[in-house]
Each structure stands twice: as C-alpha cells, then as structure tokens.
Amino acid sequence: MNKIWLSSPHMGGTEMSYMQEAYDSNWIAPLGPNVTAFEEALEKYVKEEAIVACLASGTSALHLALIMAGVTSGDTVLCQSFTFSASANPIRYQGANPVFIDSEITTWNMCPVALEEAIKDQIVQGKKPKAIIVVHLYGMPAKIAEICTIANEYDILLIEDAAEALGSTYKGRKCGTFGDFGILSFNGNKIITTSGGGALVCKNEESKKRAIYLATQARDIAAHFQHSEVGYNYRMSNVLAGIGRGQMEVLDKHIGLRRANQQFYKKIFSEVPGITVFEEPNAAYFSNHWLSSITIDKTKTGFSREDLRLSLWEDIIESRPLWKPMHLQPVFKNCAYYGEQIAETLFENGLCLPSGSNLTEEDRMRIESSIRKLF
Ligand SMILES: *Cc1c(COP(=O)(O)O)cnc(C)c1O
Helix, strand or coil: CCCECCCCCCCCCCHHHHHHHHHHCCCCCCCCHHHHHHHHHHHHHHCCCCEEEEECCHHHHHHHHHHHCCCCCCCEEEEECCCCHHHCHHHHHCCCEEEEECECCCCCCECHHHHHHHHHHHHHCCCCCCEEEEECHHHCCCCHHHHHHHHHHCCCEEEEECCCCCCCEECCEECCCCCCEEEEECCCCCCCCCCCCEEEEECCHHHHHHHHHHHECCCCCCCCCCCCCCCCECECCHHHHHHHHHHHCCHHHHHHHHHHHHHHHHHHHCCCCCEEECCCCCCCEECCCCCCEEEECHHHHCCCHHHHHHHHHHCCECCEECCCCHHHCHHHCCCCEECCCHHHHHHHHEEECCCCCCCCHHHHHHHHHHHHCCC
C-alpha cells in the first residue's frame, strides 16, 4: 500500500521548462530571470500594490522583517502561540523576547482581546512591544481587521505570517497584504512549493531594496567587497524560482482542490456527533484550506484524536495533531503568555487530515473507509 501524505508537492507540468531555461542560459545563481518573473507573478496575484522579494525560506523572510522592524536584543515581540515554531524562532535570532498570545475559537488565530491585554501590560512594565506576528494558520485568515486596528492604535509594526495562507482572503483582500510586512513560504508541504523557498511582501520598493541588500550579504556600493552591516545569504535560487513560476499557473486550481478536500471531510463527518470540521466563520473569510482539520470531543465520539491518528496510520495514512502551542514548548518555557486555554485545547483535540491537491479518488475512498472503521 502507498503512503497517503498529509500534504505533498503537486507539480503543474510547466515547472521543468522554466528550470530548463535557467540551465540552458546558465543562470544557476541566487538571482536571475526566473526569480524576477516569479516575484512579478506573486505581485500580480496578491495585488494591493504589494512589492515581493523572493528569499531562501519563509523563516528567512520573517527574520528580515524583524530586522527591518528594528527588533534587537532585549526587545519584546508579540507572537501568536498557536503556530509552527518558524513563526517564533527568528525573534530569538535577534536576541529579542517572544511574548505569546492565545487564539480565539472562530479562526484559531490570534485573539484580539488577549493581544490588547498583552500590549497594555507590557507597556506598564516599560516593555512596549516592537512588533506583532499574527499567523493565518491552516490557511484561515485571522481576525485581521481588529488586529490591524490595535496595531495602529498602539503604533506597533505588524508582520503577517501567511506561510500557510497564499490565496486566502479577508473581505476579498489577500492574506499577506494587510500588515507592514507579510511572509510566504514555498516549502515542500505548502500550497505551492519551490522545494524550499519563501517571500517577503513589502509595502514599497525601498523596503524590498533593503531586504535584498540584507539577503545578499549587505554589500556597500564598491567594486571591492565592503560591508558596513551584518548581512545574510537569504536570496532565492534562480533554478528553484523556475518551479515557482510553474506553480503559479496552477495555484488557483490547487486551492479549489484543497477546498474540495475540506468539503469531502465535512460530508464524512456530518453524521458524526462530536467531530467538527474547521471552516470559515462567515462569508468575509475565504480559506485556501491548506490543511483540512477537525476537532474531536471524545466525550461524544468515544475516541480521541490520537485514536483516530493511530487508526489512520494502520492504513498508512498520515495525519498530524494540530500545532503544539509555543508557550508549551520547552524551548520557550520562560516566555510570557497572555490568554486562556484555547490554543491548548485545540492542540489536545485537533487533527489535520490528508489535504494534498493531488489526492486521488482512490485515496479518498481509502481515507473514508479507514475513518469509518472507528464509528
Ligand atoms: C512553513 C511555515 C513557516 C516557515 O516557512 P519555511 O519556508 O519552511 O521557512 C513559517 N510559519 C508558518 C506558520 C509555517 O507553516
């Protein structure tokens, strides 16, 4: 039996020709025509006059956003607790202190009430936060209008981690374009992939120029190599950008397929009391449904998320618990946290199900019969 993956790369077909172009023209470099064309395609896609810089990963994009936000040693940065560790690690790269914020139950993302409480309390302690990192988890847009209002009111820079949310919208506007900076990821498991890669979504050309300068070892304008600042090697490869160009041609189609997966799970679980499929709270939200996820109330189902996960694994079907919140991670154990137990409860009861845009009808039948074994 083949393994059914949680989310695996899904090529559209034209990626190879763009990579071949890079090879034939000898543009085997961390810049070049594919990088430029991929950036242009992303700008056209997210709109809102966004200026995009393609980078080595989503993590490096987040790191550069924090550097450009002026975050340095000892600063406070507010970060959504319910997320993948890559959202929080770059705060530490800068020697700054992450302060984690709980989620709210409708979008599973940053709770605006807990956010404001944290800001007020940190200001009282004389540690006004330098930046806020909000995440659109599993493709679901956060309560971004409220969060933007709070960020403006307290004059704190907003970074949107849209690594999982390319193509998701709130009131028709693409995730990644609301904050001062947005970040995207093209890692192997994301909605489109370049095997590894990411992008920084900027508000203007100057920001992009600064990002590229930092991403290419911070070279001064001089024929000899001269540097006045610490630089990084964070630019995207022109070979990999070729994959990205091809993937852009199938992005909307793949979002449609991911959304169809979510509908498939809604149908299976509609008759099962105690299982809730994660969905948009109302029509203002449009999720790419990167990963279809469920929460299980085991007092009603009689089985836990671990029971379901292990049962699926017996049939070589991969599923995964929801992200373990950052405030519960050993590496961040001394960090401050504001909120209740929303993120913690989601982690205990939630499961991500196979969600690739490349799932076949046969895969779906296997998944369905495996799930039905439990009820
Ligand atoms: C994948 C991911 C990242 C990091 O992206 P990489 O390209 O893997 O560095 C950041 N945040 C979230 C929420 C992610 O899922």
